[in-house]
Amino acid sequence: NAGVTQTPKFRILKIGQSMTLQCTQDMNHNYMYWYRQDPGMGLKLIYYSVGAGITDKGEVPNGYNVSRSTTEDFPLRLELAAPSQTSVYFCASSSNTGELFFGEGSRLTVL
């Protein structure tokens, strides 16, 4: 009963490095989302996808890229890590009712 799985859970990056946060769901949901949450703040939508092959920008897409080649996977790529990208990243998928199912989060620190 996996639901939404994110990896890695923790990561420290140096400025300028790149990395990919992985997200996979086993509920056959069409909709998937990436959020970031800075300390003491709300969730900000980075990118979302309404189905395989379709992605769109959210509120804060700069510095990130996504792809959706399959229904299950929605990886988030950081190309040139910056200290401003230090945050907790949550991936989520949603059912047709609109209910969101979240991964446990990935904590990223850029030094």
Next chain:
Amino acid sequence: RKEVEQDPGPFNVPEGATVAFNCTYSNSASQSFFWYRQDCRKEPKLLMSVYSSGNEDGRFTAQLNRASQYISLLIRDSKLSDSATYLCVVPHNDMRFGAGTRLTVKP
């Protein structure tokens, strides 16, 4: 007007108190609404869904006012364990959250 706006809080209440938060939304076509609870450094978890006028689950009541475009969350007999941030979501393609309302229940 933002898609979703919440009472900014924070709310600090004693145990046993009744507390209510509001969430206003801009998309009048929305048919479903959700309240999530988020504990510190954890992922949000579904608390209640609202599809018609309201929903009740134990000490928690969610109400929908379509005319004024807001949903409310009422917590009766607050417990220490209710301390968390409460988030509302009005489903749309890009699924944006309100900023959240922080609740602290004190002994």
